[in-house]
C-alpha cells in the first residue's frame with residue numbers, strides 16, 4: 123500500500139460521522155462609509171493613501187517622489203511614462219527596482235487589504251522585490267469585509283492571487299515594529315475616481 | 316525514564332532571572348491585549364469563531380472526501396502532490412525534490428510542520444544548507460536554537476543579545492541594538508540568499524479543496540520573495556489544513572491575524588494556485604499521527620488548530636516559563652495536547668504544565684477545548700503509568716480526601732493550624748509551589764465554618 127492509500131484509508135476509517143457545513147454569517151452592522159474606513163485602515167497599517175484625479179496626476183506624483191535615477195516600473199497601460207517590462211522576464215533582474223506601480227483589483231475596508239492577481243503584476247516577483255510599491259485603486263472598488271471580498275473573487279481562475287495590506291513589516295525584535303522586512307518598505311495607494 | 320529535562324526543571328532554569336521572566340510575561344501579555352482590542356472591533360467576533368469551529372468540525376468529518384477533492388484540483392492546476400505518512404517520509408520527499416534539481420542550498424519560510432518533522436536537521440545531515448528567512452526564525456537559527464513560539468519565534472531574545480548575535484554572524488557594529496538597524500542588516504543578508512536560491516520551501520496556512528489552491532500568510536513577505544524568485548516551490552502541510560471552499564477563507568483570514576498579533580490581516584495572504592511559467596510547484600501532504608488522532612473523540616478537536624498562537628500569549632504558565640521549557644516544536648497549551656499523542660512517555664509532563672484556568676480555550680479562534688483536553692490527557696497519562704510518583708501520590712491522596720466530606724473538613728482544619736503555626740513547613744525549598752513565590756497566611760476559619768456561623772445571624 124502506498125502512503126497515499128494508507129493515509130486515505132486511515133482517514134476514512136477514523137473520521138467521525140456526518141457534521142453539516144455551517145452557513146457563513148455576514149456582519150450586521152457594516153460601516154456606512156466604507157470608503158473612509160478603508161482609508162483609515164490602510165493608514166493604520168502603515169500605508170499611505172493619495173487621492174488623485176487620474177493617471178497624469180499619478181505620473182507627476184511618482185516623478186516628484188522618486189526622482190531620477192530611480193527605477194520605476196509601470197505595469198498599467200493607462201499610466202503614461204516610466205519603464206515597462208516584457209513578459210516573461212527573469213525576476214532576478216528586478217533587484218534594483220525602486221518602485222513598481224500596479225493596478226489593484228479591489229480593496230477591503232475592514233482590514234485595508236488590496237486584492238491583486240498576477241495578470242496585473244506582469245511579473246509575480248515585482249510586488250515583493252520592489253523597494254516600494256504603489257497600487258492604483260478605483261474609488262468605487264472597495265468592499266466592506268472579507269466575506270464580500272470572496273464573493274467578488276467568486277470562482278475566478280488565477281495563477282497567483284494575493285491580498286496586500288500595507289508595507290512588508292516585522293516586529294520580531296522585541297516587538298518593535300519595523301517597516302520593510304523583506305518586501306517593500308512603503309506602500310502608496312492611489313485612489314482614483 | 317525521560318531522556319530530557321521536564322517542563323518543571325526547564326521552567327525553573329528560566330525562572331532564575333526574575334527580570335527576564337517579568338519582561339517575557341509582559342511582552343506576551345501586550346500581544347494578548349492587542350488581540351482583545353482587535354477582536355472587540357469585530358462586532359460578530361463570537362459568531363465568527365463559532366462558524367470557524369463548525370467549518371473545521373465539518374471538514375474533519377469529511378476529510379477523506381476533501382483530501383481527494385483537493386488532490387484532484389491541485390493536480391489539474393499543475394501542482395505536484397506528494398503524500399507522507401510520517402515525518403521521516405516527509406523529509407525524504409523534500410530531499411528528493413531538492414536533489415532532482417541539483418542544488419545544495421535552499422531558503423525556507425516559516426512552517427511549523429517542518430519544525431515538527433525536524434526537516435532542517437535532516438537536510439543538514441544530507442549536506443543541504445537551509446536558510447530560514449523569517450527574521451525571528453533566522454535569529455534563532457543563527458543562535459542554534461529552535462523557535463520558542465509558533466508566531467513570534469524569538470520572543471525570548473532581547474535586542475542587545477540580537478545585536479551581539481548579528482555582530483558575530485553578520486558583522487554589524489558591536490553594541491548596536493537598534494531594531495530598525497538590525498532589521499535592515501538582516502534584510503540585506505537574506506536578500507542575497509533569496510537572489511541565489513533556486514528552491515524555496517514554505518508552509519501552508521489553508522488549502523482549499525474546491526480550487527486546489529493554498530494560502531500562505533506572512534507579514535515580512537519572505538514566503539513570497541522565496542517562492543517568486545526560486546524555480547521550485549515546495550509547500551509542506553499537515554492534512555488538517557484543508558478547508559472545503561474558497562469563501563471559507565473569508566472566515567479564517569478574519570480570525571487569524573487578529574488572534575495572532577491584533578492586526579486586521581497579515582500583510583501578505585498569498586493564494587498559490589498554479590506554478591509559474593517554467594516553474595515547479597509541489598505540495599507535500601503529511602499525516603504524522605493526524606489520521607490516528609482523527610479517530611479520538613477526546614483529542615480530535617486539536618486538529619482544528621490554525622496556529623495563531625493566541626493560546627500561548629494568554630497562558631500564565633507559558634508566559635512565565637518560556638517556549639523552550641516545553642521541549643517540543645510546538646510549545647504552549649496547544650503543543651501540550653499535541654505532543655503526548657506523538658510520544659506519550661517523552662511528553663508526559665506537558666499536560667501538567669497548566670493551571671487549567673481555561674484562558675486558552677476562551678481565546679482560541681476555532682474553539683478548541685484546550686484546557687479540557689489537558690485535563691483528559693492527565694487522566695490518560697496516569698492510567699498509562701506516565702505520571703511522576705509524587706504527582707500520583709498527591710492525586711491519590713486528594714482523591715481520597717475529596718471523596719469523604721468529614722475527612723475533607725478535618726484535614727482542612729489540621730492544615731490551617733499547621734500552616735499558621737509552622738509557616739516554614741510549607742514555605743520551604745522542598746515545596747515546589749513556593750519557588751519564586753510565598754504562600755499567603757491561611758485564614759483561621761474555613762469558608763464552611765464562616766458560612767455556618769454567619770447564616771445563623773440572619
Ligand code: SF4
Pocket residue numbers: 574619620621622623624625626627649675678679680681682683685
Ligand atoms: S489552539 Fe487555538 S489559540 Fe492555540 S494556536 Fe491553535 S488556533 Fe490558536
